[in-house]
Amino acid sequence: MNRSIIISSVLHGLLILITAMSLPFLAKKPLDIPPIVSVELIQIAEKTNIPFAPKAKKIIEKVKEKEKKLVSEQAPPKKVKKTKTKTVVSVDQNEEIDKKTPDAIPLPEKTVKKIETKKENKQNPDKLDKKVKQVSEFEKKEFVDLDNIAKLIDKAKEDSAEAIKRNNDITQDQDRNIENTKLTLSEEDALKAQIFGCWSIPLGLPYNEDLLVRIKLMLEPDGSVTKTEILDHARMNKPGQGFYKVLAESALRAVKLCQPLRVPATGYERWKELQLNFDAREMLEG
Amino acid sequence: MKKNFICIFLLLILPIKAFALIEVDITRGNLNPLPLAVSPLSIDDQSKKSFEKILNKENIGSEISKIVENNLRTSGLFNPLSKDAFLQAPDIANLKPRFEDWNLIKAQALITGKVTYVDEKLRVEFRLWDILAAKEMMALAFTTVPNNWRRVGHIISDKVYERLTGEKGYFDTRIIYVAEEGPKTQRKKRLAIMDQDGANNKFLTLGNELVLTPRFNPTSQMVTYLSYFKNLPRVYLLDIETGTQEVVGDFPGMTFAPRFSPDGKKIIMSFAKDGKSDIYTMDLENRIVERITNHPSIDTSPSFSPNGKFIAFNSDRSGYQQIYIMKSDGSDVKRITFGNGIYGTPVWSPRGDLIAFTKLHKGKFYIGVMRTDGKGERLLTENYYQEAPSWSPNGRVLIFYRETKTNSKGEGFSAKLWSIDLTGYNERLVETETDASDPSWSSLLSN
Numbered sequence A: 001m002n003r004s005i006i007i008s009s010v011l012h013g014l015l016i017l018i019t020a021m022s023l024p025f026l027a028k029k030p031l032d033i034p035p036i037v038s039v040e041l042i043q044i045a046e047k048t049n050i051p052f053a054p055k056a057k058k059i060i061e062k063v064k065e066k067e068k069k070l071v072s073e074q075a076p077p078k079k080v081k082k083t084k085t086k087t088v089v090s091v092d093q094n095e096e097i098d099k100k101t102p103d104a105i106p107l108p109e110k111t112v113k114k115i116e117t118k119k120e121n122k123q124n125p126d127k128l129d130k131k132v133k134q135v136s137e138f139e140k141k142e143f144v145d146l147d148n149i150a151k152l153i154d155k156a157k158e159d160s161a162e163a164i165k166r167n168n169d170i171t172q173d174q175d176r177n178i179e180n181t182k183l184t185l186s187e188e189d190a191l192k193a194q195i196f197g198c199w200s201i202p203l204g205l206p207y208n209e210d211l212l213v214r215i216k217l218m219l220e221p222d223g224s225v226t227k228t229e230i231l232d233h234a235r236m237n238k239p240g241q242g243f244y245k246v247l248a249e250s251a252l253r254a255v256k257l258c259q260p261l262r263v264p265a266t267g268y269e270r271w272k273e274l275q276l277n278f279d280a281r282e283m284l285e286g
Numbered sequence B: 001m002k003k004n005f006i007c008i009f010l011l012l013i014l015p016i017k018a019f020a021l022i023e024v025d026i027t028r029g030n031l032n033p034l035p036l037a038v039s040p041l042s043i044d045d046q047s048k049k050s051f052e053k054i055l056n057k058e059n060i061g062s063e064i065s066k067i068v069e070n071n072l073r074t075s076g077l078f079n080p081l082s083k084d085a086f087l088q089a090p091d092i093a094n095l096k097p098r099f100e101d102w103n104l105i106k107a108q109a110l111i112t113g114k115v116t117y118v119d120e121k122l123r124v125e126f127r128l129w130d131i132l133a134a135k136e137m138m139a140l141a142f143t144t145v146p147n148n149w150r151r152v153g154h155i156i157s158d159k160v161y162e163r164l165t166g167e168k169g170y171f172d173t174r175i176i177y178v179a180e181e182g183p184k185t186q187r188k189k190r191l192a193i194m195d196q197d198g199a200n201n202k203f204l205t206l207g208n209e210l211v212l213t214p215r216f217n218p219t220s221q222m223v224t225y226l227s228y229f230k231n232l233p234r235v236y237l238l239d240i241e242t243g244t245q246e247v248v249g250d251f252p253g254m255t256f257a258p259r260f261s262p263d264g265k266k267i268i269m270s271f272a273k274d275g276k277s278d279i280y281t282m283d284l285e286n287r288i289v290e291r292i293t294n295h296p297s298i299d300t301s302p303s304f305s306p307n308g309k310f311i312a313f314n315s316d317r318s319g320y321q322q323i324y325i326m327k328s329d330g331s332d333v334k335r336i337t338f339g340n341g342i343y344g345t346p347v348w349s350p351r352g353d354l355i356a357f358t359k360l361h362k363g364k365f366y367i368g369v370m371r372t373d374g375k376g377e378r379l380l381t382e383n384y385y386q387e388a389p390s391w392s393p394n395g396r397v398l399i400f401y402r403e404t405k406t407n408s409k410g411e412g413f414s415a416k417l418w419s420i421d422l423t424g425y426n427e428r429l430v431e432t433e434t435d436a437s438d439p440s441w442s443s444l445l446s447n
Helices: A002-026 A054-092 A094-104 A106-122 A125-144 A146-173 A185-198 A242-258 A281-285 B002-013 B045-055 B060-074 B090-095 B099-104 B146-165
Strands: A212-219 A225-230 A273-279 B022-026 B034-038 B078-080 B109-118 B121-130 B135-144 B174-181 B188-195 B211-216 B222-229 B232-239 B245-247 B254-260 B266-273 B276-283 B289-291 B299-304 B310-315 B322-327 B342-348 B354-361 B364-371 B378-383 B385-391 B397-403 B415-421 B427-430 B435-441
Touching: A185 A242, A185 B022, A212 A242, A225 A242, A242 A273, A242 B146, B034 B060, B045 B060, B045 B109, B045 B146, B060 B078, B060 B109, B060 B146, B090 B109, B109 B146, B121 B146, B135 B146, B174 B211, B174 B415, B188 B211, B211 B254, B222 B254, B232 B266, B254 B299, B266 B299, B276 B299, B310 B342, B322 B342, B342 B385, B354 B385, B364 B385, B364 B397, B378 B385, B378 B415, B385 B435, B397 B435, B415 B435
Parallel strands: A273 B022, B034 B078, B034 B109, B211 B435, B232 B254, B299 B342
Antiparallel strands: A212 A225, A212 A273, B109 B121, B121 B135, B174 B188, B174 B435, B211 B222, B222 B232, B232 B245, B254 B266, B266 B276, B276 B289, B299 B310, B310 B322, B342 B354, B354 B364, B364 B378, B385 B397, B397 B415, B415 B427
């Protein structure tokens, strides 16, 4: 009895041992898959359509706000500086100007007032009168001092340089509330390739004449053409413009033959109106 | 009121985006011939019977449409579609074509028409349709004597060609050439004239004397050519309508390479004496002869520019034969060819923008064109022996002749007329009854 128990327990033990040893081998090793690197395929255009990263967007918005401020605040002070010449005059005849200005020089007065109100709204309005007065007093002193004039000129230069720099920064961002109106290169190429195949160039045309036909198309989302308009239509019926008429007709035939046009799948608003410029000179010159 | 305010408010808050018009430049197209359908001209039974009696043609409407089709095909600019594919009968198509049916066979233009026999005359109406735009482009009618039916076909071809290409056609024209027969050493050469498609061939001389270089007058049906008189080559004038001919001037030497001035009032030619030759003009009204060049070299093959202000010619004054241009009074001579090889037979294009020439280089002959300043040389065709290009009246096609090489026994020689257009691709043999050389293309007869 004991013996059989021992044998059984030994065998069971062996079985457990074998199982324990072999199971890890039986289990399939997971494949060594490299981590997936996501690559976003974008279409090449002259101006990129890639949206800004959230952080960058915030920064750009801030820059734009600053820019707006710069535009609204910077320009008028310069006008103020221009009006300084008048205030310079007022150094000697301050009292007289106080009386005369409303009638004598209305325009500069107005601009100065506008600036004042702007500053009023943004900065402590109670102290405004004093501030303005201070500024005017300061200016009076400044213009007497030639060194200060030189400093001011330098500062103005720096300011303008900074403004230009900021402007440049923003143009490089390519985000100026302008919709990217061009087709991407691949979109344009697809459309061109399609029309190239449809356009039978009238080979009898002279190569040395100005023969450019511009056709405006109204398109449906599926690329079918609802309306065609020759932009220089008046030229069609002018005497001596037989070649132009022939070219325009061939271009219209090409558009009709190519329907529906290979237009992008998205952005209908962008390309619902399209202008095709047919120019055969390159081909005719050989 | 409230609604209006709401509408205005909504309009104000709507985001408005302005899109600039997208422009796409199309600078290339295909050079395939334009596919077009030439429907047989419809004809009523009575007219059919009348024309059958007069012209011995079963269906004159069909015959005319064949001429149009052939002309347009040979131009290389059009591809007339097979009539088997047509879905609409000619009589219905002429009234109102079903554009969808013609669109289905990929035709971009359609020619329809009607032939009738009215007052012993042939009346042909034809229409040209733009299939894709579904509109009529042109409609014309011609009335003529029945025997002129081929010309009607050519005139229709010219009208269609002009409407679709913008330049005048060249189908209602004739070609004068030298018809050659017999072995190379004993060639019988006669002046012959035919339509540009090879039909209506006629011999103008009997072949007793050698004739060379016939040239059409650009304004009338006169021809100038070179023939032998008392064993000397002399320039002749021939009126094709009356058949009268006369020797031009009484020169003590030999005159050759004649050509008319653009107004047809003068003949320009070479006059050879004492081993040199110079260029002369002769006024056909008062017979006054004017010397244009005076150089101790061989100046020949003169050709006027279309405005008559310049003359192109070839000369060996630089040591070997090159092309020169000068003012029509002989002043301001300029050499315009500087390429390798020998250049000859310059012919000014009727458009005035190009000069056609023959070039010999490394034992091969080329027909080519270049701009009038000698730049932009393009060699259109190359062969063992070819020369004498002549322009079609619209300046688009050149006709010339090509000779084949003989074998060691002197057999296998032939001379044929060929045409080629400015693209250099559309080269065609012009069918003639006999061997042919020295072709000259007339101006449009219907002008």
